[in-house]
Amino acid sequence: MSEFLTQFSRSLPSVWQGVSVTLQATVLSALLALVLAFVLGFMSRSEHLLVRGLSRVVVEFLRGTSLYVQLFWLFFALPILGFKLEPMACAVVAFGLNYGAYGSEVVRGALNAVPQAQWEAAVALNLSPWQRMRRVILPQAWVQMIPPFNNLLIQLLKSTPLLSLITISDLTFQMDQLRSTTGNTAAAYVTLLVIYFVLAYALTLLMNALEAVAKARLGQGSGLRHVLKPSSAGITDPDGRAARAGGV
Amino acid sequence: MWDWNTAREGLPVVLDGFGITLLATVLGSVVAMVLGLLIAVLRRAPTRWVTVPVRIVVEFVRSTPVMIQLFAVWVLVPSLDPLTIGIAVLGIHYAMYTSEVYRAGIDAVPQGQWEAAVALSLPRGRVWRAVILPQAVRKVVPALGNYVISMFKETPFLSVITVQEMVHEANEYGSVHFAYLEAFTLAAAIFLVASYPTSMLMRRLEKRLAQ
Numbered sequence: 001m002s003e004f005l006t007q008f009s010r011s012l013p014s015v016w017q018g019v020s021v022t023l024q025a026t027v028l029s030a031l032l033a034l035v036l037a038f039v040l041g042f043m044s045r046s047e048h049l050l051v052r053g054l055s056r057v058v059v060e061f062l063r064g065t066s067l068y069v070q071l072f073w074l075f076f077a078l079p080i081l082g083f084k085l086e087p088m089a090c091a092v093v094a095f096g097l098n099y100g101a102y103g104s105e106v107v108r109g110a111l112n113a114v115p116q117a118q119w120e121a122a123v124a125l126n127l128s129p130w131q132r133m134r135r136v137i138l139p140q141a142w143v144q145m146i147p148p149f150n151n152l153l154i155q156l157l158k159s160t161p162l163l164s165l166i167t168i169s170d171l172t173f174q175m176d177q178l179r180s181t182t183g184n185t186a187a188a189y190v191t192l193l194v195i196y197f198v199l200a201y202a203l204t205l206l207m208n209a210l211e212a213v214a215k216a217r218l219g220q221g222s223g224l225r226h227v228l229k230p231s232s233a234g235i236t237d238p239d240g241r242a243a244r245a246g247g248v
Numbered sequence: 249m250w251d252w253n254t255a256r257e258g259l260p261v262v263l264d265g266f267g268i269t270l271l272a273t274v275l276g277s278v279v280a281m282v283l284g285l286l287i288a289v290l291r292r293a294p295t296r297w298v299t300v301p302v303r304i305v306v307e308f309v310r311s312t313p314v315m316i317q318l319f320a321v322w323v324l325v326p327s328l329d330p331l332t333i334g335i336a337v338l339g340i341h342y343a344m345y346t347s348e349v350y351r352a353g354i355d356a357v358p359q360g361q362w363e364a365a366v367a368l369s370l371p372r373g374r375v376w377r378a379v380i381l382p383q384a385v386r387k388v389v390p391a392l393g394n395y396v397i398s399m400f401k402e403t404p405f406l407s408v409i410t411v412q413e414m415v416h417e418a419n420e421y422g423s424v425h426f427a428y429l430e431a432f433t434l435a436a437a438i439f440l441v442a443s444y445p446t447s448m449l450m451r452r453l454e455k456r457l458a459q
Contacts, residue, residue, distance in 0.1 A: 064440040064447070068404035069415060069432055076428035080249070158313040165408070172316065189320035193312045200311035 004184040008191065011178050018174030019195065022160050025088065025170065029095035030153055036100025041107025055104070062101035067159060070094045075166045087166045099156050106148045110141040143214045150207035154200050171195060255430040258421050262434045265417030272335055272413060273400045279339025280399065281392065284346030285385075288354060289376065291347070310344040315405050317341060322409040334406040342399050349391045353384035390454035397443050397450070414438065 043055035071094040163170040179188035216223035407416035422431035
């Protein structure tokens with residue numbers, strides 16, 4: 001065990017590099033997913049059947065075909081069609097599309113959950129559609145989106161060991177190297193799990209802070225002071241995505 | 249480029265793994281349903297000596313990647329066969345989520361039902377079995393179903409511990425015949441065909457139970 005710890009501290013730079021690769025993939029995919037979630041979410045509320053239908057088809061396709069298969073398809077099958085993406089690009093596209101589809105249900109649910117009276121009031125005040133969205137609807141919907149987005153973010157983080165399967169030297173890859181140099185399998189995997197747990201917890205704290213700030217803007221809660229208290233907001237449910245919008 | 253002949257020949261190979269995929273999903277779901285219920289009940293235990301450790305375990309297992317959990321158990325317990333490990337790990341992982349679903353269902357049972365059960369001086373076990381759980385579980389069936397669909401789509405992870413489920417077979421076929429395009433497209437299509445109707449069904453069930 002002590003031998004493992006010496007090795008671990010010696011290879012800290014490469015572990016750290018693995019962490020940064022993992023986080024980089026997580027953040028980039030999350031950004032892509034966020035954009036896609038809003039685009040598809042708004043499309044699903046469109047008055048035009050065609051736009052609504054398109055969003056439905058894309059979402060059901062992306063959710064229905066398994067992230068694992070999508071990633072492998074991009075990595076192994078796409079080059080055969082003549083498009084070769086860098087491994088990291090494959091990962092970001094696959095994760096971004098998949099989680100964006102789940103996220104779009106969150107956006108849709110949150111927009112639907114803003115009381116009808118708020119929409120009517122905004123119309124009555126003669127706000128333009130853009131102002132209505134930006135000033136009235138989105139600030140309220142956003143607060144409701146953050147906890148399910150947090151769940152999705154944790155899910156996304158937990159999917160990143162897949163990176164090591166498509167030749168990316170992420171955290172899992174680096175710890176696997178450490179495992180083979182030390183021969184201490186148990187210690188290496190437990191350390192890896194603990195690092196993932198810490199990362200997930202840090203992301204949750206960050207999202208809780210975001211939620212507190214968003215709530216404070218609506219005059220609810222007491223802002224950031226609330227955050228460091230343990231709260232039920234830290235509880236994740238991967239299919240908040242499913243439970244909220246009905247269906248996976 | 250896409251070749252129909254390769255696809256036609258690959259289909260039975262890929263479908264061959266589908267049996268294992270289904271088996272893992274069904275058995276994994278049974279583990280998740282039973283263990284999740286147990287955890288949900290334990291979290292309402294009267295002593296912190298039970299609730300706090302349970303909560304820590306739930307948080308830890310839920311926040312760490314299932315792929316690493318699979319690897320860890322696989323390497324540390326070499327005597328177990330990979331499929332058993334896969335079913336157990338997936339089942340336990342998802343039990344952490346289903347326990348939350350059950351918990352919400354239990355919380356939604358009106359306080360009066362607990363009080364009535366106490367008033368009738370039913371023993372604790374009977375209170376759970378005869379009064380609380382039948383009401384709690386009915387409401388959460390669709391949410392549980394959604395986790396089954398999620399688990400179904402995560403079964404490809406089992407291929408990393410050499411379980412020959414569908415994606416493992418697809419990968420193999422792809423590498424031998426250099427037909428990744430056909431193999432993975434087929435796998436994706438099969439996932440879509442199997443999961444979409446199920447999720448539609450769940451949605452309908454949810455609407456009906458909500459009324």
